[in-house]
Amino acid sequence: MLRRIYDWCIIAADRPYALWIIAAVSFAESSFFPVPPDVMLIPMSLARPQRAWLYAVICTVASVAGGLLGYAIGAVLYDSIGQWLIQLYGYGDKVEAFRTAYAEYGAWIILLKGLTPIPYKIVTITSGFAGYxxxxxxxFSVIARGGRFFIVAILLNRYGSWIRSQIEARLGMWVAIGAAVLVAGFIIAVRLF
Structure with missing residues (x-):
């Protein structure tokens, strides 16, 4: 199954709808969707290393746009949708502490959490809720998210063929590492919140 998903992402890089898919995943991940855009960004950039920069731009723009939706959810709909999403991800009892921290460290919270595997939707919704x-x-979203996606683009553009051979030789291991990093991001977010 992993191989089919990976192969589909590689093939999708050559399709006209590739940019729309990566944009949709990036947008959704910043406001409500649990899967990070790296799932699409990495294989598509490996398939077309010369387009890694374009993919990073698309991910950044769509992620910031999705962040604005997350911000709106926190600002306008926190009592219904925003609170439900925060509860769904297990952060309900941490929101007030996070809101208080925004008064002093808002810029650092957005920058640091936007660069890490910590779910960015938590930052976007809480930013709106806190009235940042x-x-x-x-x-700060453009800096953090752009930084994250362009680091991936730089690495894949420069070392793409070597990285691709390593991933394809040990796909299961790399997916497990990616899942572990994602889970670790959730755990870190719970502890830092």
């Missing part, structure tokens, strides 16, 4: 300055939220 919207233009600063957008600026």
């Amino acid at each position: 300055n919207l233009p600063l939220f957008v600026l």
